[in-house]
Amino acid sequence: MSKSLPTPLEGVFRRVPGVRWRQQAERHLRVELSEAENLPALLALLKGEAGYRHLSAISCVDWPDADEFELVYHLDSYTTQVLISAHIRLPAAPGRYVSVSGLYRPAGFFERDIHEMFGVQFEGALDLRPFILTEWGGPPPMRKSFDTEGYVRDHYQWVDYGPEWLAELEKRGGGIVE
Numbered sequence: 001m002s003k004s005l006p007t008p009l010e011g012v013f014r015r016v017p018g019v020r021w022r023q024q025a026e027r028h029l030r031v032e033l034s035e036a037e038n039l040p041a042l043l044a045l046l047k048g049e050a051g052y053r054h055l056s057a058i059s060c061v062d063w064p065d066a067d068e069f070e071l072v073y074h075l076d077s078y079t080t081q082v083l084i085s086a087h088i089r090l091p092a093a094p095g096r097y098v099s100v101s102g103l104y105r106p107a108g109f110f111e112r113d114i115h116e117m118f119g120v121q122f123e124g125a126l127d128l129r130p131f132i133l134t135e136w137g138g139p140p141p142m143r144k145s146f147d148t149e150g151y152v153r154d155h156y157q158w159v160d161y162g163p164e165w166l167a168e169l170e171k172r173g174g175g176i177v178e
Helices: 007-015 036-049 107-118 148-155 164-171
Strands: 019-025 028-033 054-063 068-076 083-091 096-098 121-123
Touching (some): 028 036, 036 083, 054 107, 083 096, 107 121
Parallel strands (some): 096 121
Antiparallel strands (some): 019 028, 054 068
16 A cells, blocks of 8 residues: 555645544555644645546534534545545534535535434535434434434334235235234
C-alpha cells in the first residue's frame, strides 16, 4: 500500500490546520480533522484545487459514551481516483453543525436525513423537514439511546394478525405454524 499522497492533496492538507490522514486502502484515505470548524475550508479546497467534485454521502455515527456525533463526508475525485472520507466529531448537545449544501448540492439530502434520524441541526440548510418519518412524533430513531421495543410498547397496541387466507394456508400445512 502506497503511503504517498496524490500531488494536489499534499498542498490542500498542508493549508488546513489539524488534518491527519492515513491510507485505508490503495485508493481510500481517511482524513480526520481535530477542529470540526475547519471542514468547510477543507471541502472547498478539495473541490476547487484537487478535483473532488463528487460528494457521494454524508454519514453519521452516534457515540453516546463520548456524548458526540461523528460526521463522515465521503468525497470522490475522477482525477486522483482516490476516495476521501473526512471525519469530524461534534458534541451531541447541542448537536449543531454548518450546512455544506452551498458547496455540494447533494449535501442537502444527506443533511436532511441525518437531521431526521439523529437530530443533528445543520445551520443554513435549505430544508430539514421530515421526508421519511412524516408522521413521526418520537425522538430521533437512529440514536443508540432510542429504545425501539419500549417505544413500540408505549405507543402501539398489539393486534393479532389472522387473516382468513392465512388460516386456510395453515390448514393445508403451510404458512406460520407454531
